[in-house]
Amino acid sequence: MTSARMLWRMLQLARPTRARLGYAVLAGAMATGCGVALLAVSGFLLARASQHPSIIAISVAVVAVRGLSIGRALFRYLERLASHDVAFRALSGARVAIYRKLERLAPAGLTAFRSGDLLTRVVSDVDGIQDVFIRGLGPPLTAALVGAGAVTACMFILAPAAGVLALGLLAASLIVPVVAANCARQSSRRTALARGQLGAVISETLSGMAELQAYGAIDAAIDRCDAADAELTSLARRSSSAAGVGGSLTTALSGVTLWGVLLLGVAAVSSGTLTRVPLAVITLTALASFEAVVALPAAAMQLGQAATSATRIAQVQDAPDPVREPASPALLSAGPAVVRLDSAQVRYSPGGPLALDGLDLELRPGWRTALVGASGAGKSTVAAVLFRFCELAGGTAALDGVDLAQYTGADVRSVIGGCAQDPHIFDASIGDNLRLARPSASDGELADAAGRAQLLDWITTLPQGWDTLVGPRGAALSGGQRQRLALARALLANPAVLVLDEPTRHLDADNRRAVMSDVLTATQGRATLLITHYLDYLDQVDEIVVLDHGKVAERGTHAELLNSRGLYYRMQAQRIHHAPEPGR
Numbered sequence: 001m002t003s004a005r006m007l008w009r010m011l012q013l014a015r016p017t018r019a020r021l022g023y024a025v026l027a028g029a030m031a032t033g034c035g036v037a038l039l040a041v042s043g044f045l046l047a048r049a050s051q052h053p054s055i056i057a058i059s060v061a062v063v064a065v066r067g068l069s070i071g072r073a074l075f076r077y078l079e080r081l082a083s084h085d086v087a088f089r090a091l092s093g094a095r096v097a098i099y100r101k102l103e104r105l106a107p108a109g110l111t112a113f114r115s116g117d118l119l120t121r122v123v124s125d126v127d128g129i130q131d132v133f134i135r136g137l138g139p140p141l142t143a144a145l146v147g148a149g150a151v152t153a154c155m156f157i158l159a160p161a162a163g164v165l166a167l168g169l170l171a172a173s174l175i176v177p178v179v180a181a182n183c184a185r186q187s188s189r190r191t192a193l194a195r196g197q198l199g200a201v202i203s204e205t206l207s208g209m210a211e212l213q214a215y216g217a218i219d220a221a222i223d224r225c226d227a228a229d230a231e232l233t234s235l236a237r238r239s240s241s242a243a244g245v246g247g248s249l250t251t252a253l254s255g256v257t258l259w260g261v262l263l264l265g266v267a268a269v270s271s272g273t274l275t276r277v278p279l280a281v282i283t284l285t286a287l288a289s290f291e292a293v294v295a296l297p298a299a300a301m302q303l304g305q306a307a308t309s310a311t312r313i314a315q316v317q318d319a320p321d322p323v324r325e326p327a328s329p330a331l332l333s334a335g336p337a338v339v340r341l342d343s344a345q346v347r348y349s350p351g352g353p354l355a356l357d358g359l360d361l362e363l364r365p366g367w368r369t370a371l372v373g374a375s376g377a378g379k380s381t382v383a384a385v386l387f388r389f390c391e392l393a394g395g396t397a398a399l400d401g402v403d404l405a406q407y408t409g410a411d412v413r414s415v416i417g418g419c420a421q422d423p424h425i426f427d428a429s430i431g432d433n434l435r436l437a438r439p440s441a442s443d444g445e446l447a448d449a450a451g452r453a454q455l456l457d458w459i460t461t462l463p464q465g466w467d468t469l470v471g472p473r474g475a476a477l478s479g480g481q482r483q484r485l486a487l488a489r490a491l492l493a494n495p496a497v498l499v500l501d502e503p504t505r506h507l508d509a510d511n512r513r514a515v516m517s518d519v520l521t522a523t524q525g526r527a528t529l530l531i532t533h534y535l536d537y538l539d540q541v542d543e544i545v546v547l548d549h550g551k552v553a554e555r556g557t558h559a560e561l562l563n564s565r566g567l568y569y570r571m572q573a574q575r576i577h578h579a580p581e582p583g584r
Helices: 003-049 054-103 108-114 115-157 159-207 209-215 220-272 276-292 294-315 380-384 409-414 432-434 443-450 455-458 477-495 509-522 558-564 569-576
Strands: 340-345 352-363 368-372 394-400 416-419 497-501 527-531 543-548 550-555
Touching: 003 054, 003 108, 003 115, 003 276, 003 527, 054 108, 054 115, 054 294, 054 409, 108 220, 115 159, 115 276, 159 276, 159 294, 209 220, 220 276, 220 294, 220 550, 340 380, 352 380, 352 443, 352 527, 352 543, 352 550, 368 380, 380 497, 394 443, 409 416, 432 477, 443 455, 443 477, 455 558, 477 497, 477 509, 543 558, 543 569, 550 558, 550 569, 558 569
Parallel strands: 368 527, 368 543, 416 497, 497 527
Antiparallel strands: 340 352, 340 394, 543 550
16 A cells, blocks of 8 residues: 555544634635735835825725734634644544554554554654644645635736746746655655654663663663664754755745746836836735745655655554454353363464464362463463453353353453563552552552552551552562562452463562462462462462463372373472572
């Protein structure tokens, strides 16, 4: 799909505001027209005054000058008001559309985009929509109306001069914008990409600052930021040069046209077909009419940049949804929930290897299942299936006997909830982070969830209590506190089926054992799937399923698997062998 078609898709966002766009163009034409008429009438007034007429003879012109001065300011204000209203309405529609798309893509579909570049698409590229309506569409339409009016007015005074003016305006309206756009074409196409690259590099540098400092790689990271910034600066300089070329050509054409009109007018005065007063009017009209076309080179460049931004936005909009929402969703049933996976298969790319191959799993009220295995065994894929973050390639996944695909993702996640593998802690207060799970939760409910996650005693010791800020990504908390906060948030949501994906990730041995103990205490009597590759305290769960390369290697209780001396037994033996000695 071409950039022009992408831009057209973006312009469709203004369909509900076409009337307002028409008002903006009309007001802009009236404002510019008042400016042209003001200079023309002023020329008439000065030329006529030089003949020393009576005040009555020029009174109409005097009033017209005042009226045109006021009208120019008034219509310019109305034009700005209407054009910005159109732009902001279109911007609002675009943001809502792309946010809805991001909601459908998250989280599996977002892996195709770098986070910093995606942020640039959502912010800078979408902002380009308002510039299209303010600087891209309005000026050409205004120039057409004002130019036609100026040429028509001059035609009644001196037809040859009107022809010269028409040629000059056409050249400034068509040739100069094309030249400027061609000069800026390469930089316009690359500017949005360079802006996205700079955003991605800065985002990755800030996110990995601790590791960069630890390994002495700060200077290399800063050099990458400098290189990306230098590329963007170079492209901006090229765009400015192209704008300068457009402005220079417009000025040159304005001067040539003015001289042509003036020479024809002087010749007409010499031949007696024109007097000096109309000569002043037609000359100043020709000079002022170029005000209507001076913004066209920038408008052409803006449309080129907007087309590139539209293409980048369309790449997000056209990205395939990882999960298809049903046209006629099934309704959730009341009562306890039972989740079953039968011969479930998942692959992340068509024709790619199976990340999950033939898993059978049942989660029922009061039953706790642990899913264990090495990294890459497919454990987190099971969580993605249950949360409706990805589709099955084979087999079935059912909630209360109804295929999960028949429910909306939101309905599924209202029943099956918990912690993802790397839960996000927002730069907000402890209370706000907890209320993310249930905004209407009372202080008592917050305290109950925090207490079950063994977090309440610590919170009560803080000077600001629930209002304590946790910093970006929970930087002000320890690893154990972050994990307990995520667990408390999952418990506050109170889903019928609780899925905890690696709740002890990134913790040291002591914190891992403490958090695992708290997790098992908090999940008693609840349908729970505990996904982990740490094997502490698994004697307290009802069933253990061992995954190996996406397949079930064995399943049973802790004692049964130890007695079978299979993969689970070897994993436990390896854990014990590598455990640190007491006191170390």
